[in-house]
Amino acid sequence: MTTCDFLKLARGAALGIAASLFIVVSAQAQNDPLPSWNDTAPKTAIVSFVEKVTKENSPDFVPEPERIAVFDNDGTLWVEHPMYTQLAFALDRVKAEAPSHPEWKDTQPFKAVLEGDMKTLAASGEKGLMEIMMAAHAGMTSDEFQKIVSDWLATARDPKFKKPYTELVYQPMLELLDYLRANGFKTFIVSGGGIEFMRPWTEQVYGVPPEQVVGSSIKTQFEMRDGTPSLFRLPQINFIDDKAGKPVGINEHIGRRPIAAFGNSDGDLEMLQWTTMTGGSVRFGMLIHHTDAEREYAYDRDTEFGRLDKALDAAALNQWTVVDMKADWKQVFPEK
Amino acid sequence: MTTCDFLKLARGAALGIAASLFIVVSAQAQNDPLPSWNDTAPKTAIVSFVEKVTKENSPDFVPEPERIAVFDNDGTLWVEHPMYTQLAFALDRVKAEAPSHPEWKDTQPFKAVLEGDMKTLAASGEKGLMEIMMAAHAGMTSDEFQKIVSDWLATARDPKFKKPYTELVYQPMLELLDYLRANGFKTFIVSGGGIEFMRPWTEQVYGVPPEQVVGSSIKTQFEMRDGTPSLFRLPQINFIDDKAGKPVGINEHIGRRPIAAFGNSDGDLEMLQWTTMTGGSVRFGMLIHHTDAEREYAYDRDTEFGRLDKALDAAALNQWTVVDMKADWKQVFPEK
Numbered sequence: 045m046t047t048c049d050f051l052k053l054a055r056g057a058a059l060g061i062a063a064s065l066f067i068v069v070s071a072q073a074q075n076d077p078l079p080s081w082n083d084t085a086p087k088t089a090i091v092s093f094v095e096k097v098t099k100e101n102s103p104d105f106v107p108e109p110e111r112i113a114v115f116d117n118d119g120t121l122w123v124e125h126p127m128y129t130q131l132a133f134a135l136d137r138v139k140a141e142a143p144s145h146p147e148w149k150d151t152q153p154f155k156a157v158l159e160g161d162m163k164t165l166a167a168s169g170e171k172g173l174m175e176i177m178m179a180a181h182a183g184m185t186s187d188e189f190q191k192i193v194s195d196w197l198a199t200a201r202d203p204k205f206k207k208p209y210t211e212l213v214y215q216p217m218l219e220l221l222d223y224l225r226a227n228g229f230k231t232f233i234v235s236g237g238g239i240e241f242m243r244p245w246t247e248q249v250y251g252v253p254p255e256q257v258v259g260s261s262i263k264t265q266f267e268m269r270d271g272t273p274s275l276f277r278l279p280q281i282n283f284i285d286d287k288a289g290k291p292v293g294i295n296e297h298i299g300r301r302p303i304a305a306f307g308n309s310d311g312d313l314e315m316l317q318w319t320t321m322t323g324g325s326v327r328f329g330m331l332i333h334h335t336d337a338e339r340e341y342a343y344d345r346d347t348e349f350g351r352l353d354k355a356l357d358a359a360a361l362n363q364w365t366v367v368d369m370k371a372d373w374k375q376v377f378p379e380k
Numbered sequence: 381m382t383t384c385d386f387l388k389l390a391r392g393a394a395l396g397i398a399a400s401l402f403i404v405v406s407a408q409a410q411n412d413p414l415p416s417w418n419d420t421a422p423k424t425a426i427v428s429f430v431e432k433v434t435k436e437n438s439p440d441f442v443p444e445p446e447r448i449a450v451f452d453n454d455g456t457l458w459v460e461h462p463m464y465t466q467l468a469f470a471l472d473r474v475k476a477e478a479p480s481h482p483e484w485k486d487t488q489p490f491k492a493v494l495e496g497d498m499k500t501l502a503a504s505g506e507k508g509l510m511e512i513m514m515a516a517h518a519g520m521t522s523d524e525f526q527k528i529v530s531d532w533l534a535t536a537r538d539p540k541f542k543k544p545y546t547e548l549v550y551q552p553m554l555e556l557l558d559y560l561r562a563n564g565f566k567t568f569i570v571s572g573g574g575i576e577f578m579r580p581w582t583e584q585v586y587g588v589p590p591e592q593v594v595g596s597s598i599k600t601q602f603e604m605r606d607g608t609p610s611l612f613r614l615p616q617i618n619f620i621d622d623k624a625g626k627p628v629g630i631n632e633h634i635g636r637r638p639i640a641a642f643g644n645s646d647g648d649l650e651m652l653q654w655t656t657m658t659g660g661s662v663r664f665g666m667l668i669h670h671t672d673a674e675r676e677y678a679y680d681r682d683t684e685f686g687r688l689d690k691a692l693d694a695a696a697l698n699q700w701t702v703v704d705m706k707a708d709w710k711q712v713f714p715e716k
Contacts (some may be wrong), residue, residue, distance in 0.1 A: 255591075266624040292611065296575070
C-alpha cells in the first residue's frame, strides 16, 4: 500500500465515520420532535396523548378535523413579565401620539404615562387602563392599526432581555406547535390579548394564521369613505376573551370543542375545564408554571400578571400536566 | 375467418370503441371542474380569475394562505324561498315546544304561529319575529341546540320540492367550492343566518368545517353546572352578520381580506365591496341572480327575502359577475 493509498483509505474511513455520526444525530433529531424538552413527565404525557389520538382503530382515535388544540399566548407562548407586551405597546403609543394631544399633559391617566409615573397610572385602576388602551387601539382603520403594530414590534425591545418581543417566545412551545400540526392538529391561539394586536405576526412567529387567532376585540364599523370601503376601530369593548370568556370565544370562532388546551394562569382555567371535562374521551390539559427566575421569571399565586392560583389547584384535581419550566425545559428561548 | 373469430374481433372492436369513448368522456370530466355550468361568461370569468391568481411568477399571483373566498349561504348556496330555512325551523320549534308553554295559545306572536296565521305573524314585525327566533334558539346549551338542529334537518322537508333542505343546495356552487379548494383556496361561509344553525351540517354538505363558518349569533354564557362545564344560550343578540355586519364578521373571524366573494342579495353588498374595492390587485365578486321560475325561483328587486336591488346596480359599476341562473346553470340541484 502506498502512502497515497493509505491516506485515501484513511480519509475514506474518516468520512465514513463522519457520515455515520451525521446519520445518527439527524435520526435522533428526527425521532425527537421535542428536543428542547427534558425527558421528564410532561414530555412523556404529550407524546403519549398524541400517539393515542392519532392511532387508527384505537378507541381513543380522533379524526383529523376534530384535532383542535388551543393555546393561550401571554405567558404560554411568549413572555408576559414585567407587563403584558400589549400594555408596553399602549404606553409607547400614548407617548408617540402625545404631540397631537396637548391636553394629555394635564389629564390623567395620560399625564402619568408621559411622566413615566407608574404608581399614579396603577392608581387609576381599570378605568384608567381602559382609557389608555382605547387611546392606543381605536381611532384608525384596521389596516392602519395592523401597520402600527408591525412597525412597533420591529423596533420595540423587552427591558430585561433587550430583544424584540417576537424573539421572546418559548422554543419548547414552538416545537410543540409544530409537533401537533405534524400530527394533523389545527392549532389556535385563544388569548386575552387583542385579536388585532396578535394577527400581524402570529403566522410568521408561531405558524398560526390570522383566522386561527381568537382574542379580545373592540368594536369596528364598516364605512365607505370617499368610495373606499374601510373598517374603522371604535373606542368600545366588543369582547373580552379571558376567563369564562375563553370557552365563549372558542365556541364562537371554532365551533367545536378542542381536545387539547395549553395555558399558564387563572385566566385559562375555564378554557381548560371546557376542553378536558367532557366525561369519557381522551383530552389533554397543560399549564406552564413559571419556576425559572434565572432564565425567565418565577411567579405563580401572588403575581399581578398571569396569576396561577385556582388553576394550579384545578390541575391537581383534573390531572392536567403542569410544566415546571426550570426542570422540564432544556432551553427557554430560540437561538438566534 | 370462422364465426367465432369474427365474433371475437367484433367484441374486441366494440370494447375498444367503448374504452375510447370512456377515456374521452372521463378526460372531459377531468378537464371541466365545473360541469354544471354552461360555457357562458360567468364560467369563463371564474376560471380566468383562478388561473390568474394561481399562476406563479405572474403579477396577479396570490400566495395560498391569502386565497380566502367567502360565500353567503341563503340564496347563494341553498334555496331561501319561500322563507329562510331558519325561519321554518323556528316556526316548527315553537309548535314542538308549545305543550311546555300553554300561555303561547293566547299570546302573540306565538298564537299566530300555532294557528298558522302568517298574516298576523307578519304584522307582528321585527319585534315579533325576534321573539319567535329567541324562543326557538335560546334556553338550552350549545350542545343541545346542535342536536335539535340536526334532528330537525333529518325530517323537515321543503314545501315546494318535498326534499330535505340539505338537498336543495346548488350543484354548480358545490362544484365551485370544490374547484376553489382544489386550487388552494380556503372557503368560508359568511351568512346572515345563525352560526350555530349552520355548523352542524356545513362540513358534510359543503365541505366547510365549523371554524370556517361566520354568521349571526346570540350571546352564550359559560357555566359549571353540577361539575360539568357548559355553554348556555341566552335570549340576547350578540352579532348580526348581515349587510355592513359582513365585513365586520369577516375581519373578526378571518382577519384577512378575502380575494373572492359570492352573494345573491343586498345583504351581500358590503361584503362584495370590502372584498373587491381594494384598488389594484385582482379580486372576484359574483352575484347569483335568481331567474329560473321553472327549476327554482325568479326574484330580484321587489322580493321580501333576498332582495337584489342596490347590489345589482353595484355589480354593473364594479364589474362583478352576475350569474343568470336560467341561462348559466346546466343543472340546479344535485342528482340523488
